[in-house]
Amino acid sequence: MAVGLDKVRPENIKEEKSLVVEGMDISGHWNRMFEQRVIWDYDFDALEKVAALPGGESLMWCYGCAKCTAVCPVDIVGDYSPRKIHRKTQLGIDLFTSPDLWLCTTCMNCLRVCPKEVNMIKIMPAVREQAVLAGTAVPPELQKAFEDTAKHGNPLGQPQRKRADWVKKAGVPVPIMKDLKRPVDILWYVGSYPSYHPRGIDAACAAARIFNALGIDFGILGVEEKDDGDSQRLAGEKGLFEMLAEYNIATFNKYEFNRMVVTGPHELNAFKNEYPKYGGNFTVLHYTTFLVEYLDRLRPMLKKPLNLKVTFHDPCYLGRHNGEYEAPRELLRAIPGVELVEMGRCRENGYCCGGGGGGMWLDSFTKEYTKMRLSERRVREAVEYGADVLAVCCPFEVSRFEDAAKSTGNDKLLVRDILELLDESMRG
């Protein structure tokens, strides 16, 4: 089957020495006849199986231009792209049981450039859902994250009753809606990693101090808050997502608030784009978009110059998925002594940290199929641009990039949430 560099095998080429067709003499190499191209011999079952799924249809539309391959963050560290998936599936490789199924981080850079709108953000979850239902070939680390989310309401496997324990570290009041018993202006959905992960807690505490300093009337859900479930959905556990969506919507509806602010872009995506499908309609903002509204009041509070060269990593689910590129940059520029440098892959073409679409819980698995982690590639890029600090605003990223900085020997590169940088400058 493999034709290699010879597009047509020599034995399949027929050449008539003399031939006259419709009165025209086309003797010699003009009349080369080719046998049917091998594409007609392909078994389309594997491709049709994907296209038959709701959400899987667009894989059929690929015409192999490979624009996606040039921008796919996984291809840069491995051998994977939507075009390659299409080709392999066309050749009969079953995506449902292939390791390729788990490598996509749903970063959406392929869809941005695809002239045929082949949508991996829909294809991958649809196929993954079938793999999860069949219970075969689901990487154990991902399965553990599903189990922990189902059992404990967070993918870290931490007890639900400890979800608000972090507030003791904030050093400022963090009102909990259940105790507050009154409407608030802002419902702050903290999120799982800022509630439990030690480095996530640092960002949550910073946010609490900033909100207090700005006099924002806010409340959190505390032990009533559960994971948004969006990354689990993209990793194929739609039922788990629906269960969490129903629970969270009911919880949000218990309280009165004007707007919701989220710490993470994945939560933004869930509440803004997915929860409305389940009847949950809320005005939701990422914290960067929200804080920019307060920039005039925030600016005089930022006293301490940080004197750092800072580069910013656009989170896929804030930028490409939800169109916010400016707010994080405006906040960074407002901090005295911050020199903002852009990396080559930024904004619409921003690189991916590897944590989206379930990638957060597939590190060991993905490592088997890539030369280096996506987070390691990104950290190296930050260093290439001479940054002291890699600034982030997605709770998945702090731990991912800090680990990558260590594993690539770039310990000197600091990884900070924008909240932490604002807080540091504010505290003087």
Place this chain on the structure above:
Amino acid sequence: MNILVALKQVPNLTDDLEINSEGTDLNHDALQYVLNEWDEQALEEAVLTKEAAGGTVTVIGVDTTGELNEALFTALAKGADKAIKITGDYPRGTDSHTQAKLLAEAIKDLSPDLVFAGVQAADDRDGQIAPMLAAHLGLPYVGVVTGVTVKDGKAVVHKEYAGGMMAEFEVSLPAVIGVQAAHQPPRYAPVSKIRQIAKTVKVEEIAGGEAPGSGSTVRRMFKPESAGHAEMWEGGPEEVAEKIVALIREKGLLNR
């Protein structure tokens, strides 16, 4: 092979446990209930047995929470074929004697070849449901089992003893098995599948009889009190090793 698994729900231990105002029981209404973890092992061993020897798995339980369906649907998603719920006025925390009696009454008409149950549960911890079930049904019982193989109408079971001792028993069927651990970790049931099943499968209901009770009453329930604290030794490995040796010597353990 007709395989039955007895399931029960227990308080979720990741919650804070509260004692009721009379001080005699847990405040059950404030608690979340989950499937007993040893029952999860029993279910897994039952499904593995079915996969190896053929047959069907039926899960059965007394509904003490009004939420037993959740556990039953999960069991169906993991490979059980049928679910039965024993209904009646049985409150949360219904004792093991009552549950064993109700289960036995329901199971005796189902002519099982093998009945699996968790060897114990985190609530009353008396480990009585499975042996009492065997007694009511007049069947042989083996407990603390970590693996079952069915062959020629008999079951070969691995039983665990204290101190790492293992024994192998051959049991004629039908029999009741108290499972300590399945020979593989319990499988994951995708929530997508559980929800699909919840929409399509109907749980069979059997009305349970009178609750005989356990014949004992709890006079007072206490929260555990911490007695003493651990002492943390700091310093380099050499230094700490010396302290360990000194302590062993001081406790007289080196003189034997």
